[in-house]
Amino acid sequence: MPDNRRVTVRDIAAETGVSIATVSRVLNDHANVAPRTRDLVLRAVERSKMRVTEPGRPRTVYVRCPYVLTDYFGLIVSSIAETLKRHGLRVLLDAGEASQHADALAGLPDEPGVDAAILILPPEDGDQLVALSQTDLPFVVVDPRTPPPPDIAAVSAAHFAGARALTGHLVGLGHRDIGVIAGPEEWLASDARLAGHRAALSQAGVLPMAHHLWHVEPTTEAGHRTAAELLDHPERPTAIVCFNDKLAVGTVQAARERGLRIPDDLSIAGFDDIDISRATDPPLTTVRQPLQEMGRIAVTQLMRMLDGHQPEALHIELATTLVVRKSTGPALKQ
CATH class of the missing domain: 1.10.260.40 (lambda repressor-like DNA-binding domains)
Structure with missing residues (x-):
């Protein structure tokens, strides 16, 4: 056999x-x-x-995205669905925040008619992913929340390189007092982006200030609330980099409420390059993640596994792109 x-x-x-x-x-x-x-x-x-x-039965791929399908997750899911369709595979979609609290992975190998799975930012810990990998069900993780175990196929963006390029851009504009509104501490992307930020500052001989770093949930409301704390501090930063574009939008709102001009008084930058980054006034400087390509590569990896091949590159990081717009400018001279 x-x-x-x-x-x-x-x-x-x-x-x-x-x-x-x-x-x-x-x-x-x-x-x-x-x-x-x-x-x-x-x-x-x-x-x-x-x-x-069985011969003739279309293979079905379970796609789990336990989040609201906004412009971020929606782009990934749409890309996965379109690519699977081109390969003649069916999609069983499980989306929405309610599924975060369901024990979805334990019973997945015994789910009738499911041949493989793609898991997007799974909230489960590494042990649960390892347990799933020890069954016969092929699966790929997209945008892992925590460092993926060595033998599990995963696709993500180059978070470290993207954040380093973004902060390097601000340093090049003369900024040294840079506030950081980071994502949750337990997220892989948060750690990698923070490391990239610190690397760019270190290269410029700058030590980050502890009171300029906040870890929050990546929402517009959290961005507004946290930016208010940063901007009301006696040592206000000249620039703020945010974990994603939604946090940056909240930061723009807080700056406007305080009469600050962007970027004359304060530079603001995001991450992801979703549609909202182009709708702000001024448009956001950000880092473009290849969200749709992440979905396509995940399907390619999965197809190789379904065909009996073990992918040689289990952890794939796709390049990001710095997108400079009008929300960043030269540091205000004190």
């Missing part, structure tokens, strides 16, 4: 010496099969330790 690809009804039939139709009847629990034959087929299936795909 092959151990490096998806086992089909034809494989089971060849090993047991019965017809493909008989194997199908056993798998579908039809009554008109001799007990000895049924036992023979079931033992072969058990030995294979893989799920059996």
Whole structure:
């Protein structure tokens, strides 16, 4: 029995010496099969330790995105769905914040009709992903929340490089007192972007100030609230970099409320380059993540796994692009 690809009804039939139709009847629990034959087929299936795909049945990929499908997650999911369709695969979509609290991964390998999975920013810890990887279900993680275990395929953006380029841009404009509104501390992207920010400051011989760093949920409301704290501090920063564009929008609002001119009095930058970054006044300097390409690459990785290949590059980081707009400018001379 092959151990490096998806086992089909034809494989089971060849090993047991019965017809493909008989194997199908056993798998579908039809009554008109001799007990000895049924036992023979079931033992072969058990030995294979893989799920059996019947010829002609479209393979189905479970896509889990336990978040509201905004312009960020929506772009990733749409790209995945479109690419899967081109490969002739069906999509079973599980989206929305309610699924964050469901134990979705434990029962996934036994889910009828599910052949593979793509997990977008999964809230589960590494141990649960490892447990899933030890089953026969192929899966790929997109935008992992925590560092993915070594043997799990994952696709993300180059967070460190993107943040370093963004802060380097601000340093080049003369900024040294730079506030950082980072994402949640336990997120991989938060750690990588903060490391990139610090690397750019270090290269300029600048030590980041502790009171200029905040970790928050990446929402517009949190950006507004946190920026107010930064801007009301006696040592107000000359620039603020945000974990994402939504936080940056909240920061713009807080700056406007205080009569600050952007970028004359305060430079503001985001991350992601979603549509809202071009709708602010002024438009946001940001870092473009290749969100749609992340979805396409995830499907490519998954297709290789479904075809019996183990991807050589398990953790893929896609390049980001610094997009300079009018929300950043030279530092205000004190």
